[in-house]
Amino acid sequence: MTNETIPDLLEFNDSALDKAFTALEKRAGDDAAALRDSDGAEAFRLNWLGRKQGILTEVSGRWLKGAPPESKKAVGERFKKLKDLVERLLEEASSAGPSDAALAAEAIDITLPGSRRLTGAEHPITRTMNEITSVFAALGYSVGVGPEVETDFYNFECMNFPPGHPARDTQDTLVIANQERRPLRDRLLLRTHTSPVQMRTMESQPPPVRIVIPGKVHRNDAQDATHSPIFHQVEGLCVDTNITFSDLKGTLDHAMKALFGSSVKTRFFPSFFPFTEPSADVQISCIFCGGKGCRKCKQSGWIELLGCGMVDPAVFAFAAEKQPAYDPKKISGFAFGMGVERIAMMKYGISEIGQFYAGDMRFLGQFA
Amino acid sequence: MNILTKWLRSYLPELPVSDTQLAEDLTLRGIAVEGIYDLGPGNGSLYEMDITTNRVDAMNHYGIAREAATIYGLQLNPLEVALPAAGPATQPFSVRIEAEDACGRFTARVLRGTTIGDSRDWFPSAEVSTYFGLVGQKQISNAVDATNFAWLAMGQPTHAFDLDKIEGGIIVRRARKGERLKTLDGIERTLDPEDLIIADHVKPLGLAGVMGGWDTMITSATTNVLVEAAWFEPMAVRRTARRHGLHTDASHRFERGADFNAAPVASAIVSRILLANGGNLEGDLVDVRIPSWESRTVHRQPITLALSEVHRILGVTIDKDGITAAAVEALLTSLGCQLTSHSAQAPAWQVALPSWRLDLEREIDLIEEVARVYGYNRFANTLPSFGEGVKALPWAEAESAVRRTLLAAGFHEAITSTFCSAIEASLTAPLPGQVVPLGNPLSEEAGVLRPSLVPGILNAVAGNLHRDVADVRLFELGTVFSGTTEKVDERQALAFAALGLLSEESSLHPARAFEFHDLKGAVAAARALLSGTPAAIAICLAPVLLPILAIASGVGPMNVRPLSLHAAANAAFSARNPYPGCTASAPEAFAASISASMRR
Numbered sequence: 001m002t003n004e005t006i007p008d009l010l011e012f013n014d015s016a017l018d019k020a021f022t023a024l025e026k027r028a029g030d031d032a033a034a035l036r037d038s039d040g041a042e043a044f045r046l047n048w049l050g051r052k053q054g055i056l057t058e059v060s061g062r063w064l065k066g067a068p069p070e071s072k073k074a075v076g077e078r079f080k081k082l083k084d085l086v087e088r089l090l091e092e093a094s095s096a097g098p099s100d101a102a103l104a105a106e107a108i109d110i111t112l113p114g115s116r117r118l119t120g121a122e123h124p125i126t127r128t129m130n131e132i133t134s135v136f137a138a139l140g141y142s143v144g145v146g147p148e149v150e151t152d153f154y155n156f157e158c159m160n161f162p163p164g165h166p167a168r169d170t171q172d173t174l175v176i177a178n179q180e181r182r183p184l185r186d187r188l189l190l191r192t193h194t195s196p197v198q199m200r201t202m203e204s205q206p207p208p209v210r211i212v213i214p215g216k217v218h219r220n221d222a223q224d225a226t227h228s229p230i231f232h233q234v235e236g237l238c239v240d241t242n243i244t245f246s247d248l249k250g251t252l253d254h255a256m257k258a259l260f261g262s263s264v265k266t267r268f269f270p271s272f273f274p275f276t277e278p279s280a281d282v283q284i285s286c287i288f289c290g291g292k293g294c295r296k297c298k299q300s301g302w303i304e305l306l307g308c309g310m311v312d313p314a315v316f317a318f319a320a321e322k323q324p325a326y327d328p329k330k331i332s333g334f335a336f337g338m339g340v341e342r343i344a345m346m347k348y349g350i351s352e353i354g355q356f357y358a359g360d361m362r363f364l365g366q367f368a
Numbered sequence: 369m370n371i372l373t374k375w376l377r378s379y380l381p382e383l384p385v386s387d388t389q390l391a392e393d394l395t396l397r398g399i400a401v402e403g404i405y406d407l408g409p410g411n412g413s414l415y416e417m418d419i420t421t422n423r424v425d426a427m428n429h430y431g432i433a434r435e436a437a438t439i440y441g442l443q444l445n446p447l448e449v450a451l452p453a454a455g456p457a458t459q460p461f462s463v464r465i466e467a468e469d470a471c472g473r474f475t476a477r478v479l480r481g482t483t484i485g486d487s488r489d490w491f492p493s494a495e496v497s498t499y500f501g502l503v504g505q506k507q508i509s510n511a512v513d514a515t516n517f518a519w520l521a522m523g524q525p526t527h528a529f530d531l532d533k534i535e536g537g538i539i540v541r542r543a544r545k546g547e548r549l550k551t552l553d554g555i556e557r558t559l560d561p562e563d564l565i566i567a568d569h570v571k572p573l574g575l576a577g578v579m580g581g582w583d584t585m586i587t588s589a590t591t592n593v594l595v596e597a598a599w600f601e602p603m604a605v606r607r608t609a610r611r612h613g614l615h616t617d618a619s620h621r622f623e624r625g626a627d628f629n630a631a632p633v634a635s636a637i638v639s640r641i642l643l644a645n646g647g648n649l650e651g652d653l654v655d656v657r658i659p660s661w662e663s664r665t666v667h668r669q670p671i672t673l674a675l676s677e678v679h680r681i682l683g684v685t686i687d688k689d690g691i692t693a694a695a696v697e698a699l700l701t702s703l704g705c706q707l708t709s710h711s712a713q714a715p716a717w718q719v720a721l722p723s724w725r726l727d728l729e730r731e732i733d734l735i736e737e738v739a740r741v742y743g744y745n746r747f748a749n750t751l752p753s754f755g756e757g758v759k760a761l762p763w764a765e766a767e768s769a770v771r772r773t774l775l776a777a778g779f780h781e782a783i784t785s786t787f788c789s790a791i792e793a794s795l796t797a798p799l800p801g802q803v804v805p806l807g808n809p810l811s812e813e814a815g816v817l818r819p820s821l822v823p824g825i826l827n828a829v830a831g832n833l834h835r836d837v838a839d840v841r842l843f844e845l846g847t848v849f850s851g852t853t854e855k856v857d858e859r860q861a862l863a864f865a866a867l868g869l870l871s872e873e874s875s876l877h878p879a880r881a882f883e884f885h886d887l888k889g890a891v892a893a894a895r896a897l898l899s900g901t902p903a904a905i906a907i908c909l910a911p912v913l914l915p916i917l918a919i920a921s922g923v924g925p926m927n928v929r930p931l932s933l934h935a936a937a938n939a940a941f942s943a944r945n946p947y948p949g950c951t952a953s954a955p956e957a958f959a960a961s962i963s964a965s966m967r968r
Binding site for chain 2: 113115122139147164167188208216247249254310360365
């Protein structure tokens with residue numbers, strides 16, 4: 001729609017006026033019919049009703065003002081009729097929807113699947129660790145962390161593995177190079193368990209302590225289906241006055257029910273860890289067969305899941321060197337620990353531990 | 369360790385329960401039976417045992433029978449040690465303990481006129497061939513079988529020497545510098561002055577408590593035998609065994625503490641089996657004991673145990689009466705302890721300990737025994753009263769936000785090796801030269817602590833390509849290491865890598881390839897969430913076989929520059945993940961790592 005100007009009006013008799021106004025009415029009608037959208041309607045409005053350059057302004061300025069006095073009324077009547085028409089056409093153009101042609105051009109198939117960015121999957125180890133820590137968070141345990149490279153003191157000695165003690169044989173250790181000349185307790189190694197964080201926490205705060213410690217640990221083990229030099233643990237430590245073995249039992253029984261379902265039962269067996277006494281292994285009733293016996297639990301109905309015990313007084317004695325409140329005659333506590341890979345393998349039916357560290361998109365994608 | 373119920377029952381003829389029940393009852397007391405195999409009519413069962421390292425006393429048949437006797441309140445048959453009368457000796461066999469710090473007891477018995485050959489069953493309680501056949505112990509000769517029998521029966525290592533090869537007598541001493549000994553495994557060893565050895569007046573005869581010597585070994589020609597049964601100090605044996613890279617049944621036992629009183633018993637068992645093939649004893653048992661060791665083992669100080677401590681540590685039982693003073697007395701007495709009561713008001717005892725339980729040293733050890741024999745599952749499940757509020761780690765929210773953001777952006781979370789090769793480390797270390805090697809790496813490829821997550825994540829990318837997975841988006845949030853072998857610094861780092869097509873599902877538009885600027889956007893998003901200023905950001909524009917590293921420190925525009933186009937880079941990654949068809953036109957992969965200072 002171009003801004004065509006209107007012709008000059010040479011005669012003001014009725015037939016000349018009719019002809020001139022009819023032409024404009026037709027032009028307005030044609031313009032309006034060609035409108036497709038709201039942008040077009042706005043252009044139509046500007047073209048016809050614009051204050052400065054609109055056609056009606058021009059009609060008014062040239063035809064109405066230029067008419068001899070005796071013709072003013074005849075022009076005025078026709079001008080009003082034209083203006084009404086234009087306003088009506090504009091109103092119709094603005095209120096009506098787009099034309100069929102316009103609709104056809106913009107058609108979408110709303111039945112096609114929605115577009116979306118596929119989300120990634122949290123690692124099953126992270127997920128399992130988070131599940132465990134949140135169970136203990138609900139029991140009042142804060143998360144504790146510590147370094148992966150530890151000293152012999154924190155990894156072994158203060159956990160009651162004396163230098164040269166056979167218990168050290170059970171945890172094959174990866175060591176940092178060039179430590180031979182240093183005093184044994186300062187030698188650097190990759191922590192074999194998350195237990196050093198227990199001592200670091202006790203050294204930094206007096207009792208009560210309730211922490212849950214998720215973390216990566218390393219051992220000098222050859223890789224096979226269920227062993228890996230890299231794995232993860234979650235440990236917990238609770239120290240206060242009057243913490244008892246029955247508290248340990250109740251806490252873990254509750255935690256296992258929270259993790260695996262309220263019908264899960266626990267049972268405790270005497271075991272040995274240098275840093276706890278009494279020490280226990282904990283079994284839960286098989287989560288696959290409910291305790292009847294199946295392939296997963298080797299027909300026993302039970303699955304061994306964690307180690308625990310009352311904190312050994314020797315461990316408290318080390319803590320008391322920096323925090324005298326850890327007097328084993330006044331306070332007591334329990335600690336527990338579990339292997340995250342083992343739990344994740346059981347929960348998700350994974351048979352090769354190496355799958356966790358391969359970064360295979362297809363494996364990880366299953367956990368999205 | 370394998371145990372025969374037939375053998376166990378020979379010590380407990382009145383055992384009232386089935387093998388299955390016995391296994392369960394033992395397991396509930398911490399003497400874990402991992403597997404039970406029926407050996408057929410009249411042969412009982414074979415138990416596969418897993419005994420914890422502190423219970424070295426229970427790593428044999430008599431030890432387990434002793435534990436079973438306490439469970440059912442049975443009388444345990446004593447081991448049969450009666451020997452025929454000994455003939456006179458012109459003079460007692462000479463034994464001298466020179467290393468008194470490391471050898472507490474040494475017994476020697478002389479047998480003359482013995483015949484070395486197949487062991488003959490020695491009824492009633494040493495059915496060598498029956499037991500060995502069932503338990504899977506090879507029969508070798510009566511001399512070897514006799515010491516193996518004593519070991520399996522009651523866990524005391526013994527050794528038999530060819531008496532005629534011993535010159536003078538026995539001296540237990542430290543080795544002299546440069547002394548040599550050929551041990552029973554046929555290896556010629558140079559001894560260390562710290563090694564504890566059994567010697568005669570001329571030469572070393574064996575590594576004490578570890579392994580005997582070749583030259584005094586019993587052969588088919590042997591007629592006169594010296595039977596040794598001794599008690600050695602744990603650390604001395606452990607050091608000797610370690611120095612020579614040996615771990616034997618004997619060293620295992622001595623390292624964990626043998627029973628001081630067991631030596632003469634084991635010596636008698638060995639002698640009885642040997643004498644079944646003829647021969648006779650000469651002289652009495654020579655038994656040299658070091659009083660200071662005797663008082664630190666057999667006659668060690670009693671331990672004080674208070675009932676209040678038992679309750680303070682163990683808590684509530686299901687049974688209303690709980691653990692009473694009478695229960696404590698009964699439980700500990702059944703284990704061979706002798707209790708002397710202090711006072712009736714606040715029950716407490718002086719507890720004298722059995723010689724075979726060197727693991728019992730402190731009050732807490734006795735409390736554990738009370739709990740163990742009482743039964744762990746008879747304690748109630750209680751919850752401690754709620755303590756203080758939960759404190760969140762200061763960086764936990766940032767880490768969790770980064771993880772959520774990258775998950776939402778379509779990256780899967782990976783956990784890769786903590787280790788990488790030295791060459792991968794040198795290519796990716798944000799702080800050049802700060803790479804920490806391991807002293808005993810699992811392999812050369814895992815020789816150093818990772819200074820960056822990039823090698824791990826790129827190897828994961830390459831692994832996916834190798835498995836024909838072309839579209840990869842991975843991130844890892846983990847620890848990276850710098851510093852030196854004197855002081856290792858750890859920080860949390862973030863890395864992500866992408867390759868192939870964007871993870872968008874659309875029925876309208878074709879899938880678009882992941883571009884550099886997608887990665888840059890992800891870096892920006894992650895960086896915005898990290899508290900503090902990241903120490904370094906590295907972006908690898910990596911056709912997987914040819915990493916190009918760009919490092920931008922701190923804030924400001926990312927200064928992308930190739931760090932290495934050297935062939936070494938190519939080799940470092942391609943050697944580990946060779947995959948076909950990806951050489952000249954390798955698909956582009958992008959990896960970025962942020963070495964963040966979230967955790968301080």
